[in-house]
Amino acid sequence: MPIFKRRSISQLGKKKDNVPEGLWKKCPSCSEMVDEITLKQRHRVCHKCDYHFTLSAPERIEMLCDPDTFEEIDANLETVNTLGFKDYLEKVKGYQKKTGLKEAVVTGRCEIAGAPTAIGIMDFRFLASSMGSVAGEKITRAIEMATAERRGLVLVCASGGARMHEGILSLMQMAKTSGALARHADAGLPYITVLTHPTTGGVTASFATLGDVIVAEPKCMIGFAGPRVVKETTHQDLPPGFQTAEFLKEHGLVDMILDRSNMRDTLGFLLNFMLKGSNKKAA
Numbered sequence: 001m002p003i004f005k006r007r008s009i010s011q012l013g014k015k016k017d018n019v020p021e022g023l024w025k026k027c028p029s030c031s032e033m034v035d036e037i038t039l040k041q042r043h044r045v046c047h048k049c050d051y052h053f054t055l056s057a058p059e060r061i062e063m064l065c066d067p068d069t070f071e072e073i074d075a076n077l078e079t080v081n082t083l084g085f086k087d088y089l090e091k092v093k094g095y096q097k098k099t100g101l102k103e104a105v106v107t108g109r110c111e112i113a114g115a116p117t118a119i120g121i122m123d124f125r126f127l128a129s130s131m132g133s134v135a136g137e138k139i140t141r142a143i144e145m146a147t148a149e150r151r152g153l154v155l156v157c158a159s160g161g162a163r164m165h166e167g168i169l170s171l172m173q174m175a176k177t178s179g180a181l182a183r184h185a186d187a188g189l190p191y192i193t194v195l196t197h198p199t200t201g202g203v204t205a206s207f208a209t210l211g212d213v214i215v216a217e218p219k220c221m222i223g224f225a226g227p228r229v230v231k232e233t234t235h236q237d238l239p240p241g242f243q244t245a246e247f248l249k250e251h252g253l254v255d256m257i258l259d260r261s262n263m264r265d266t267l268g269f270l271l272n273f274m275l276k277g278s279n280k281k282a283a
């Protein structure tokens, strides 16, 4: 009896991983092979298990903003290496080339179901969408524009946390964005955060969790430190589902979990509803 089972000729070449690069994606959750066209039609959600693949900033804009209404602001703000961190700018340039973005955040004006909105989208492909001084500045400017032009505000969050290459300058963005949000709230204007996989660190501890309405995508991971760090620090076993969107909704930290297919309609409804109220008060 042979020790190793020989693959029959009929099996050769049938391995699903052999499909041409770029046309098919293997779902990391259920291992189903999904073709790019189906993925695109479903906003990159697996048709079998509802796994949400990462969306780029341009894909988010297409998904959330009314067609042809997005107008980018501060597109040319670029990072400088204030602290002289070794190889930092080379790394940033590499990500710029890879993603076609100048920084980890894209901001601008748009309409969502007709509601005038300022939007900021974090793109996880760019250095894990870590928040450095440029990302923080772009978000702050988007918030201030929303306040000045009496727009609703939507920030789509995804982040590995503050950008370590910029040290304390990264952490300062937490206070800066939170201050701008307080002034936006004082003006009676709505702010919605959309938390996506993963939202962690300084972003969670500042603007990501300050929304009037906090929306999350299904099964996404939301936390400050990762589960391994929490477990090692507290020496306790973590409850099942710890730091998932569903767990946080159950514990009151997330207001609603939305599928990508109805994200635009729901955000638009909320923005229109809240803007109507705030503009009535302002009048």
Ligand SMILES: [Zn+2]
Pocket (backbone or CB within 6 Å): 027, 028, 029, 030, 031, 032, 046, 047, 048, 049, 050, 051
């Ligand atoms: Zn799947």
